[in-house]
Amino acid sequence: MTPRWKTKFGASTANSVALKISRRFLRTSIAAFSLPAVIFLSNGRLSRCRGEGVISRARLLRGRSLRIWAALLFLAYLTICSETLGDGTHRLAIGAPAPDFSLPGVDGKIHKLSEYAKAKILAVVFECDSCPVSQLYETRLEKLYHDYRDKGFVLVAINPNNPNSLRLDEENHTDVGESLDDMKVRAAVQHFDYPYLYDGDKQAVVVKYGPIATPHIFIFDQGRKLQYEGRIDDNVQDSLVKSQDARNAIDALLAGQPVPVATTPSSGCSIKWMSKAAAVKEEMAEIEAEPVSLTLSGADDLKKLRANPTGKLLLVNFWATWCGPCVSEFPDLQDTYRMYRNRGLAMVMVSENDPVTKPSVLEFLQRQHASTTNIQFNSSDAAAMQEAFDHNMGAAVPYTVVIAPNGDVVYQEEGDVTILALRRAILANLPESKDYPGERAYWSASAQKR
Amino acid sequence: MKLKFSSLAYAALFTMFLAAAIALAWLQSQAQEQEQNQSQTQAGIDRMTRSESSGRGIVQDPKHPILPIGASAPDFNLPGVDGKNHKLSDYADAKVLVVLFESNHCPVMQAYEERIKQINDAYKSKGVAVVAINANNPQGCEIYELMYSDLPETLDAMKIRASYRKFDWPYLYDGETQEVALKFGAQSTPHMFIFDQARKLRYEGAIDDNMAPSRVKAHYATDAIDALLAGQPVPVEHSRSLGCSTKWITNAPKVQAELAKVQSKPVKLDMASVEDIKKLRANSTGLPVHFLMLQCTDCRVVLAINFWSLKCKECLSDFDNREYTDYMYRTTRPFIYVNLSTDSPRDSAAVLKFLQDHKSVDTNLQFNSPDARSFQEAFGLKWKLNQPFMVMIGQDGQIIYQKEGKVDQVELRRIALAHFPDDNFPGQFAYWNSKP
Numbered sequence: 043m044t045p046r047w048k049t050k051f052g053a054s055t056a057n058s059v060a061l062k063i064s065r066r067f068l069r070t071s072i073a074a075f076s077l078p079a080v081i082f083l084s085n086g087r088l089s090r091c092r093g094e095g096v097i098s099r100a101r102l103l104r105g106r107s108l109r110i111w112a113a114l115l116f117l118a119y120l121t122i123c124s125e126t127l128g129d130g131t132h133r134l135a136i137g138a139p140a141p142d143f144s145l146p147g148v149d150g151k152i153h154k155l156s157e158y159a160k161a162k163i164l165a166v167v168f169e170c171d172s173c174p175v176s177q178l179y180e181t182r183l184e185k186l187y188h189d190y191r192d193k194g195f196v197l198v199a200i201n202p203n204n205p206n207s208l209r210l211d212e213e214n215h216t217d218v219g220e221s222l223d224d225m226k227v228r229a230a231v232q233h234f235d236y237p238y239l240y241d242g243d244k245q246a247v248v249v250k251y252g253p254i255a256t257p258h259i260f261i262f263d264q265g266r267k268l269q270y271e272g273r274i275d276d277n278v279q280d281s282l283v284k285s286q287d288a289r290n291a292i293d294a295l296l297a298g299q300p301v302p303v304a305t306t307p308s309s310g311c312s313i314k315w316m317s318k319a320a321a322v323k324e325e326m327a328e329i330e331a332e333p334v335s336l337t338l339s340g341a342d343d344l345k346k347l348r349a350n351p352t353g354k355l356l357l358v359n360f361w362a363t364w365c366g367p368c369v370s371e372f373p374d375l376q377d378t379y380r381m382y383r384n385r386g387l388a389m390v391m392v393s394e395n396d397p398v399t400k401p402s403v404l405e406f407l408q409r410q411h412a413s414t415t416n417i418q419f420n421s422s423d424a425a426a427m428q429e430a431f432d433h434n435m436g437a438a439v440p441y442t443v444v445i446a447p448n449g450d451v452v453y454q455e456e457g458d459v460t461i462l463a464l465r466r467a468i469l470a471n472l473p474e475s476k477d478y479p480g481e482r483a484y485w486s487a488s489a490q491k492r
Numbered sequence: 493m494k495l496k497f498s499s500l501a502y503a504a505l506f507t508m509f510l511a512a513a514i515a516l517a518w519l520q521s522q523a524q525e526q527e528q529n530q531s532q533t534q535a536g537i538d539r540m541t542r543s544e545s546s547g548r549g550i551v552q553d554p555k556h557p558i559l560p561i562g563a564s565a566p567d568f569n570l571p572g573v574d575g576k577n578h579k580l581s582d583y584a585d586a587k588v589l590v591v592l593f594e595s596n597h598c599p600v601m602q603a604y605e606e607r608i609k610q611i612n613d614a615y616k617s618k619g620v621a622v623v624a625i626n627a628n629n630p631q632g633c634e635i636y637e638l639m640y641s642d643l644p645e646t647l648d649a650m651k652i653r654a655s656y657r658k659f660d661w662p663y664l665y666d667g668e669t670q671e672v673a674l675k676f677g678a679q680s681t682p683h684m685f686i687f688d689q690a691r692k693l694r695y696e697g698a699i700d701d702n703m704a705p706s707r708v709k710a711h712y713a714t715d716a717i718d719a720l721l722a723g724q725p726v727p728v729e730h731s732r733s734l735g736c737s738t739k740w741i742t743n744a745p746k747v748q749a750e751l752a753k754v755q756s757k758p759v760k761l762d763m764a765s766v767e768d769i770k771k772l773r774a775n776s777t778g779l780p781v782h783f784l785m786l787q788c789t790d791c792r793v794v795l796a797i798n799f800w801s802l803k804c805k806e807c808l809s810d811f812d813n814r815e816y817t818d819y820m821y822r823t824t825r826p827f828i829y830v831n832l833s834t835d836s837p838r839d840s841a842a843v844l845k846f847l848q849d850h851k852s853v854d855t856n857l858q859f860n861s862p863d864a865r866s867f868q869e870a871f872g873l874k875w876k877l878n879q880p881f882m883v884m885i886g887q888d889g890q891i892i893y894q895k896e897g898k899v900d901q902v903e904l905r906r907i908a909l910a911h912f913p914d915d916n917f918p919g920q921f922a923y924w925n926s927k928p
Contacts, residue, residue, distance in 0.1 A: 362916075363784060363915075363916040363917075364599050364640065364916045364917040364920075365736070366634060366636045366637035366638075366639055366824060367634065367637065367737070369784045369785045369824065370634070370636065370785055372785070373785070395916065395917075396703070396704065396917075396918050398918060399915060399916055399917075399918065401915075402915040402916050403916075406784055406786070409784075409786045409788075410786065422702055422703065422704055422707055423701055423702055423707075423709075424703070424734050425698060425701060425731060425732035425734055426701070428732055428734075429732055432549070432550045433552075434549065434550040434551060434552040435550050436553060436679065436737075437679040437680045437683075437732055437733045437734050437735070438679060438680040438734070438735060438736055438737035438738075439736075439737070440737075443550060450548045450549075451548050451549055451550050451551075452548070454550055454551065456553065456555075456737060457737045457740075457743070
């Protein structure tokens with residue numbers, strides 16, 4: 043979010059120098075004055091959102107007292123958002139022709155604008171894998187597509203995000219990243235019936251459309267002129283939707299009527315521009331600078347660990363350096379920790395190596411930059427150690443359990459984990475952010491679908 | 493809201509109003525949110541614990557539970573390393589039947605091999621039969637899981653292990669269907685099941701309480717056998733079996749995908765100078781090493797060099813076997829494997845083509861001059877060109893293996909294993925350096 047606002051601010055100030063008409067000036071000054079206010083106001087939220095990589099509009103809109111503020115923000119949006127956007131992006135104007143594209147889809151084929159020439163109405167939706175808002179709209183988009191496809195309506199989804207510009211701590215609401223392969227996984231699990239295209243490599247299409255966030259919908263008439271752009275509807279929670287903006291636009295177009303509201307603000311997650319790749323490198327450097335420790339632990343410690351003293355969702359992985367599948371899955375588990383720790387995931391790696399091998403185990407952990415809590419059995423009687431943790435735990439390594447704050451086991455796997463299944467189980471059990479009502483249900487359902 | 497956009501005053505007024513309204517809204521919302529935050533966090537926790545709290549604990553291996561004490565011995569009919577099929581009824585005469593799930597690849601298994609031999613030797617004259625079953629499916633086992641082994645998990649490989657290590661007990665193969673392992677609920681290799689004369693299960697679990705023989709305190713297996721032979725109750729009926737997981741056939745797609753991923757890497761061929769050859773001989777190549785799946789820049793390695801040429805038919809037909817050895821250790825042990833083509837540089841396109849066809853994704857070198865003699869001189873060894881020639885160099889630069897003609901890959905692997913360090917599994921080094 044921050045870069046987008048900053049760019050907007052910069053653009054507006056630059057414009058103001060050249061402005062002669064007072065109307066433009068007013069617009070600029072609202073932008074100039076309201077922007078610091080917006081930044082100031084949402085300061086606490088921004089810092090919270092930074093890790094989440096998400097624009098937390100839903101939260102801002104909550105509560106009656108916030109309505110005025112919302113109305114004003116909306117006004118500010120209307121005045122500013124038609125201006126230049128991030129990374130030289132221009133938000134497409136109503137009436138403008140549909141920009142061309144030629145992009146690879148999850149079906150392995152290249153899809154072009156011309157392919158949909160016969161469609162009476164074409165919707166281009168910018169959505170992505172990692173954004174919780176985008177995820178919560180997946181079912182609604184599917185339904186939209188199904189409700190209208192017999193009437194000449196075609197829906198094409200485009201993922202604008204660059205996969206290398208997504209920090210691990212921005213993947214805290216997702217099982218997969220933003221690559222085309224990741225998109226294939228999402229499309230398969232959620233049974234997307236519409237094309238899901240990848241623009242992350244060059245981001246040449248997203249700059250032509252200029253979406254504010256993911257999701258953001260652009261609806262074109264038969265002449266492929268833009269007739270509606272903005273949000274799909276007005277609430278991230280399906281049951282609370284009052285204004286079906288996208289459907290209203292489609293209904294109007296089908297009836298040959300003018301679209302009632304042609305432009306609305308969209309809210310969701312910021313576009314992950316490839317210029318952000320440096321932030322990813324920065325994150326890796328931070329991770330590599332984190333201290334790595336290893337403690338020898340006895341039966342009592344393991345007993346306590348099983349009860350989950352962390353107050354958080356806790357993943358415990360039993361492993362050994364002599365175990366091939368263990369060292370093979372180790373980096374994925376560390377990444378999983380880096381993804382979700384800012385949402386309150388705790389992780390303890392328990393080495394079953396003989397205590398005399400502690401130097402080798404520590405060396406391995408250091409090479410992995412394993413900033414998880416790392417312990418090692420303090421006795422070579424590994425069976426007694428396992429018994430202290432849980433009588434029913436598996437005997438072979440690797441062994442993985444995820445324990446809820448109250449001590450309940452919500453996931454267990456003997457042998458190497460299927461990393462996406464593990465991540466879905468974690469997402470289904472992390473505390474739900476109030477910005478994304480339904481998120482836990484989404485991931486519970488997703489975990490079933492595997 | 494209708495505004496006349498004609499004067500600066502309006503603009504200023506409006507922005508001030510905007511700022512004030514926002515500030516007010518913010519103050520209100522802060523207070524409200526704090527309240528909400530508290531109640532919602534609590535509500536969140538309540539909701540979470542409610543929805544997840546069916547009092548769920550760890551479930552003991554839900555997929556294949558362990559055979560309970562007192563249960564009858566499940567029947568089996570499995571091929572053995574002796575080429576015959578073995579049935580439960582074949583052991584009807586035994587006073588005590590010991591069924592042991594074991595494997596070729598597991599270092600825990602290897603640590604126990606000598607103890608199994610001792611049990612078999614000590615008790616076979618007393619009417620005790622030991623039957624070992626390998627339940628691993630070779631397709632369900634990643635090649636890198638063979639990091640401590642000279643052999644994969646096939647029946648043929650079991651034959652080699654049994655004869656090399658002089659197994660004096662039947663060693664049966666259940667990897668095809670894994671039905672017997674499922675019936676027993678075998679949890680790991682090793683996992684021992686001891687039946688009385690009526691073939692009721694009397695003990696199940698580990699052989700003893702420590703992988704290191706010198707630190708063993710409780711001898712579960714021999715205590716159980718002694719008790720049964722004396723007609724006494726077994727003192728400890730269950731212990732936790734420890735070791736390597738069973739390689740289930742259901743894992744096969746994942747194994748294939750992993751192999752395809754490795755083999756999809758580009759195949760490279762570099763030209764080697766006389767200087768490069770000298771570095772190879774000194775085992776100071778500076779080539780990237782993967783150790784425990786990590787890049788290691790300062791690891792000392794065991795270096796295997798496969799000298800080959802397109803004119804050497806045996807080299808070509810045996811090429812894939814050699815690659816397999818590479819795959820076994822390349823990402824997990826300090827090991828580098830180099831294919832060095834002695835073909836003339838003008839044939840490098842054909843050399844590369846062969847390497848690509850055989851998905852040789854590791855280090856591939858070729859002499860950069862047709863003067864092969866000068867390279868032999870630089871390497872300090874002479875061999876008949878266009879014949880298979882294999883050299884392995886230890887961590888200190890000493891030649892630990894040298895062979896002209898057909899290379900026995902299993903022998904080569906045993907020598908490599910005997911030269912890897914012992915940092916992660918105490919006893920491995922001793923095992924591979926022991927004479928069977």
